[in-house]
Amino acid sequence: MPPADPVPAFHAHDHAQCSDSMLARAEALAAERGVRLTPVRRRVLELLLEQHRALGAYEVLDRLAAEGFGRQPPVAYRALDFLVEQGLAHRVARLNAFAACMHPGEPHAPVFLICRSCNAVAEAGGDSLRRALEVEAATQGFAVERSSIEALGQCSACRGAAA
Amino acid sequence: MPPADPVPAFHAHDHAQCSDSMLARAEALAAERGVRLTPVRRRVLELLLEQHRALGAYEVLDRLAAEGFGRQPPVAYRALDFLVEQGLAHRVARLNAFAACMHPGEPHAPVFLICRSCNAVAEAGGDSLRRALEVEAATQGFAVERSSIEALGQCSACRGAAA
DNA sequence: CTTGACACGTTACGTTATTACATACATCTC
DNA sequence: GAGATGTATGTAATAACGTAACGTGTCAAG
Ligand SMILES: [Zn+2]
Ligand SMILES: [Zn+2]
Ligand SMILES: [Zn+2]
Ligand SMILES: [Zn+2]
Numbered sequence: 001m002p003p004a005d006p007v008p009a010f011h012a013h014d015h016a017q018c019s020d021s022m023l024a025r026a027e028a029l030a031a032e033r034g035v036r037l038t039p040v041r042r043r044v045l046e047l048l049l050e051q052h053r054a055l056g057a058y059e060v061l062d063r064l065a066a067e068g069f070g071r072q073p074p075v076a077y078r079a080l081d082f083l084v085e086q087g088l089a090h091r092v093a094r095l096n097a098f099a100a101c102m103h104p105g106e107p108h109a110p111v112f113l114i115c116r117s118c119n120a121v122a123e124a125g126g127d128s129l130r131r132a133l134e135v136e137a138a139t140q141g142f143a144v145e146r147s148s149i150e151a152l153g154q155c156s157a158c159r160g161a162a163a
Numbered sequence: 164m165p166p167a168d169p170v171p172a173f174h175a176h177d178h179a180q181c182s183d184s185m186l187a188r189a190e191a192l193a194a195e196r197g198v199r200l201t202p203v204r205r206r207v208l209e210l211l212l213e214q215h216r217a218l219g220a221y222e223v224l225d226r227l228a229a230e231g232f233g234r235q236p237p238v239a240y241r242a243l244d245f246l247v248e249q250g251l252a253h254r255v256a257r258l259n260a261f262a263a264c265m266h267p268g269e270p271h272a273p274v275f276l277i278c279r280s281c282n283a284v285a286e287a288g289g290d291s292l293r294r295a296l297e298v299e300a301a302t303q304g305f306a307v308e309r310s311s312i313e314a315l316g317q318c319s320a321c322r323g324a325a326a
Numbered sequence: 327c328t329t330g331a332c333a334c335g336t337t338a339c340g341t342t343a344t345t346a347c348a349t350a351c352a353t354c355t356c
Numbered sequence: 357g358a359g360a361t362g363t364a365t366g367t368a369a370t371a372a373c374g375t376a377a378c379g380t381g382t383c384a385a386g
Contacts, residue, residue: 010303093311122305129292133274133289136274136289140287142285142317144316145317148256148313149310150311151300152307153307156303159306
């Protein structure tokens with residue numbers, strides 16, 4: 001098996017650049033698709049990109065309200081829904097929370113690794129995993145349409161710290 | 164690959180026997196572990212076993228209340244938490260709901276196939292899938308502790324009906 | 327300039343889950 | 357059996373998450 005791309009979430013990296021490049025890709029995709037990355041939507045994406053972790057809708061909402069945007073739940077949910085629809089963010093069901101997508105534009109089924117110590121959320125490229133799921137499902141005659149694969153555990157840094 | 168065990172949820176089977184045998188296994192496991200399968204807990208497990216689908220906590224609660232048990236949320240949540248801790252049920256994050264485990268006692272990572280037409284929930288044996296996830300995670304230095312794999316789609320029966 | 331689509335804002339409500347505390351009950355010790 | 361202890365059950369109250377319905381502002385097409 002070829003080594004998978006290292007996922008930035010669990011490793012030191014130039015996060016400003018990481019975040020900026022995601023934003024740029026989002027702008028490009030929005031333009032290309034003729035959808036509007038409005039101030040609220042853009043700001044929500046920025047918030048999700050601040051750290052490699054998932055934010056609850058109300059956490060997002062508080063930040064928005066503090067910055068002069070609306071302070072009612074639909075404001076946050078609409079922006080989040082937009083980002084999810086456009087594949088710029090994912091919902092992490094296990095956490096009732098949302099995380100920026102690290103592979104926008106590339107169709108993919110997300111695989112999340114969630115560190116229970118530092119709360120970092122990494123989106124692994126799970127192509128082989130996804131195929132394994134489809135095969136497994138096919139043996140039952142089941143046709144997969146959407147899937148969520150989420151693992152809770154500990155990242156290498158936190159495991160090192162614990163030892 | 165050896166064919167996976169067929170999952171009962173999507174196929175005609177003697178469900179009374181299916182359900183009874185799960186209950187019996189639950190009783191045996193509880194005895195073995197010295198934990199108590201009290202009336203509420205047992206009843207909740209029975210409810211989950213009635214059909215191969217997931218029940219919301221409040222759906223469970225309504226049934227309990229109608230039968231003379233407590234009518235406040237903790238009554239349902241505590242019983243459900245107990246069952247989950249003992250590996251007799253799983254939480255289906257995507258549905259905010261709970262399903263009886265079809266492999267109690269055997270340590271396993273649950274893989275759920277959720278039919279969006281008939282709402283049936285099948286727990287597939289996902290050993291290969293689980294290993295694939297662990298391998299994927301390991302390349303990132305991540306140690307998986309708990310995982311949930313959930314697929315939304317259509318079962319063979321519903322797909323046949325649609326055509 | 328009008329029209330229509332869309333985004334944003336609000337109010338109000340529905341659903342899911344937890345905290346905190348009181349009561350009942352089984353089990354162990356004496 | 358009486359008393360102490362831990363566990364299970366019950367309640368009220370509230371927190372956290374999510375949606376429906378409706379009005380207003382903005383902007384581009386006609
Ligand atoms: Zn980064
Ligand atoms: Zn993604
Ligand atoms: Zn059955
Ligand atoms: Zn199971």
